[in-house]
Amino acid sequence: MKKRFVKWSSGLxxxxxxxxxxxxxxxxxGKETESSSSLGGSESASAALDAATSPVTLKFWxxxxxxxxxxxxxxxxxxxxxxxxxxINVDLQVLSYDVMHDKLIAAINAGDAPDxxxxxxxxxxxxxxLEALADLTDSFNAWSDKDKIYPNVVEALTVDGKLKALPNYxxxxxxxxxxxxxxxAGLSAPPKTWDELLNNAQLVKDKTGKEIxxxxxxxxxxxxxxxxxxxxxxxxxxxxxxxxxxxxTWQDNQxxxxxxxxxxxxxxDLLDKGAIKPDAKTWGWEEEDQNFVLGQYAMVVDGxxxxxxxxENPEGMKDVKIAPPIYKGSPATFMEIAPLFVYKSKxxxxxxxxxxxxxxxxxxxxxxxxxxxxxDVVDGGWGKDFMAxxxxxxxxxxxxxxxxxxxxxxxxxxxMLKKEKPEDVAKQLSAAINDSLKNxxxxxxx
Amino acid sequence: MLTLKExxxxxxxxxxxxxxxxxxxxLNAYPLGQVLWDSFxxxxxxxKAVDGxxxxxxxxxxxxxxxxxxxxRNTVVWTVISVAGEYLLGIASAVALNQRVKGRTLFRAMxxxxxxxxxxxxxxxxxxxxTPDYGILNIWMVELxxxxxxxxxxxELNTALLTVTFVNIWRSFPFYTISLLAGLQSVxxxxxxxxxxxxxxxxxxxxxxxxxQLRTVSLTIIFIHxxxxxxxxxxxxxxxxGGPLHASETLPIMIYRYAMQEYNFGQASSLASMMLSFMxxxxxxxxxxxxxxxxx
Numbered sequence: 001m002k003k004r005f006v007k008w009s010s011g012l013x014x015x016x017x018x019x020x021x022x023x024x025x026x027x028x029x030g031k032e033t034e035s036s037s038s039l040g041g042s043e044s045a046s047a048a049l050d051a052a053t054s055p056v057t058l059k060f061w062x063x064x065x066x067x068x069x070x071x072x073x074x075x076x077x078x079x080x081x082x083x084x085x086x087x088i089n090v091d092l093q094v095l096s097y098d099v100m101h102d103k104l105i106a107a108i109n110a111g112d113a114p115d116x117x118x119x120x121x122x123x124x125x126x127x128x129x130l131e132a133l134a135d136l137t138d139s140f141n142a143w144s145d146k147d148k149i150y151p152n153v154v155e156a157l158t159v160d161g162k163l164k165a166l167p168n169y170x171x172x173x174x175x176x177x178x179x180x181x182x183x184x185a186g187l188s189a190p191p192k193t194w195d196e197l198l199n200n201a202q203l204v205k206d207k208t209g210k211e212i213x214x215x216x217x218x219x220x221x222x223x224x225x226x227x228x229x230x231x232x233x234x235x236x237x238x239x240x241x242x243x244x245x246x247x248x249t250w251q252d253n254q255x256x257x258x259x260x261x262x263x264x265x266x267x268x269d270l271l272d273k274g275a276i277k278p279d280a281k282t283w284g285w286e287e288e289d290q291n292f293v294l295g296q297y298a299m300v301v302d303g304x305x306x307x308x309x310x311x312e313n314p315e316g317m318k319d320v321k322i323a324p325p326i327y328k329g330s331p332a333t334f335m336e337i338a339p340l341f342v343y344k345s346k347x348x349x350x351x352x353x354x355x356x357x358x359x360x361x362x363x364x365x366x367x368x369x370x371x372x373x374x375x376d377v378v379d380g381g382w383g384k385d386f387m388a389x390x391x392x393x394x395x396x397x398x399x400x401x402x403x404x405x406x407x408x409x410x411x412x413x414x415x416m417l418k419k420e421k422p423e424d425v426a427k428q429l430s431a432a433i434n435d436s437l438k439n440x441x442x443x444x445x446x
Numbered sequence: 447m448l449t450l451k452e453x454x455x456x457x458x459x460x461x462x463x464x465x466x467x468x469x470x471x472x473l474n475a476y477p478l479g480q481v482l483w484d485s486f487x488x489x490x491x492x493x494k495a496v497d498g499x500x501x502x503x504x505x506x507x508x509x510x511x512x513x514x515x516x517x518x519r520n521t522v523v524w525t526v527i528s529v530a531g532e533y534l535l536g537i538a539s540a541v542a543l544n545q546r547v548k549g550r551t552l553f554r555a556m557x558x559x560x561x562x563x564x565x566x567x568x569x570x571x572x573x574x575x576x577t578p579d580y581g582i583l584n585i586w587m588v589e590l591x592x593x594x595x596x597x598x599x600x601x602e603l604n605t606a607l608l609t610v611t612f613v614n615i616w617r618s619f620p621f622y623t624i625s626l627l628a629g630l631q632s633v634x635x636x637x638x639x640x641x642x643x644x645x646x647x648x649x650x651x652x653x654x655x656x657x658x659q660l661r662t663v664s665l666t667i668i669f670i671h672x673x674x675x676x677x678x679x680x681x682x683x684x685x686x687x688g689g690p691l692h693a694s695e696t697l698p699i700m701i702y703r704y705a706m707q708e709y710n711f712g713q714a715s716s717l718a719s720m721m722l723s724f725m726x727x728x729x730x731x732x733x734x735x736x737x738x739x740x741x742x
Contacts, residue, residue: 101706102706105706105709109491126709129492130491130492218689218690277579278598279578279579279598279601281601282598282600282601283601287579290579296579400492400709402706402707402708403708406703406707410691413689413691414691417690417691418603418691436708439490439492439493439708439710440492441490441493441495441496442492
């Protein structure tokens, strides 16, 4: 019996040793440098020579759509860069944003992040907190085109004086409106304020049978719209405190709480006064865009990408015009800075060289003619009207947003689906934001 | 005392078992052990400054969560209605396809289609068909007078979960059909004919002869589907992401939110461990019950 146990236990030990060996084989690349540094003299010199002569491969994850002209242009430009640089190979992988986010989280925690990737502005605070992003301050300051990037964009990507990401493209939001629908209702210009919008809702409905406005009540775009309306009424999600951390202060300040409540009241009024379709309370961005493109309602706060969808309804989209978003206290719009993340990699120099190519005028003219983060690219068409709003753009605070954007989405559902009191919803959202900040260690005073 | 030949056979047997054991340890035992371990740790990827042993704190936090009772109730509703609906549709279609009708082979081939469609494609297609503004199902229902105006089935609090459940039933019932059809084909026609001669009607023959003989296959597929459905993530995520306002959120969606949105792997692991324990208890009860039944 004892012998059998010994045999089995030695078998098990063997299996575990093999497992350890296997897992060691799969360990992250970051250890390569360490092991190569322990080589003997001649081997070390040879390895160094190999490293100097063999090209560096940069892993680049993108969410491009290969079926679109833009996607094809990106692939072409990346290939041009690859062909013109003997010392750099670019390994381009195409993933959807959802898949990319989860893969990035796994890769960052396994110490195997790509060298560069696209991303959403909502991920910036998280990835910075995960200490995955390279400090690009020195490389950026040495870059000859640095003054061509919008200063407020650079500022938004800077944390504690360090530039932690680069802009890939800008998704500034403007008010898009179907001029014909408004004219049919007898309006010569779009409303400028929330009150004007609400006061004209019934008129447009009566004259045209269509709603005056569209919103995204759910999904990734709903928090982007909510932060814009909050900013238009002079409140922000979280403010930086003296200790360098953040806090939502609505419940410490009755005036702020009242203003936040007014924003939720505005959402309720949009629904109750028929300014939006009843289903818009749970629309995602797909429904919001699709219904606007099809001319099912008159106005929406949206991005330049709508121009690319004109082919779906060419006649119906001919009358679309651009104006600044409606507001209450002060004009503001959401400025989505789609980041280009450069991770802590073994090839920082090559990674920045490629990143600067992606931010260059040539690439941006070919890929983002209406949404470039550079001041010298967008000079006409839709892009010009959008870029004119760059100075009033608001962005998310640079904190971990996973729990916060979910709480924002929940708050819209509470106010529009469950019809809870706006003030109660504002209080709940305030508490949820601070809970989320506390969980991620970013709450002031924690 | 083993002979040389027996020892050789034993070594050979161990050699064959070892790869499977190794894979089990690496791919099953280790991750499961890690999840259990993490459930007692403070493990928030965004707040690495705070770590260490959490005791039962993660479990307490999860149980105290505002949305835990909703997610638990949704999981039960989703699982029970899905499995019951799938079984009823499955047995009805299996009985129909077991009859000698013209084109039976074609019908048998067609009924498998929903099951072979990838979940993402099925989910997105149904989402489009259910859209209030341009979804074909709403248009049909309005034209047929079933509803007055288009309805946002996936966007309303009281219909989102039931709508996804309906789509899940549509997708999964063919598995029951195939399994039960195989079972039906093993039921002796002689016994059924003898019962008919003795005066048993269609319903009596079904309830007292056919159904008892499907007992083993029925219990097996129901049991498997209770587990598969309770832990299902993708169908709900593709169609509603658990919304609106968590109305279709089940426990696996909640685990995903803890892990991939809040990066709180301690709490995600504690909820996963609770689900794991519950499933393990169910499996153990089923195992003991079926062992006792076999012993007579």
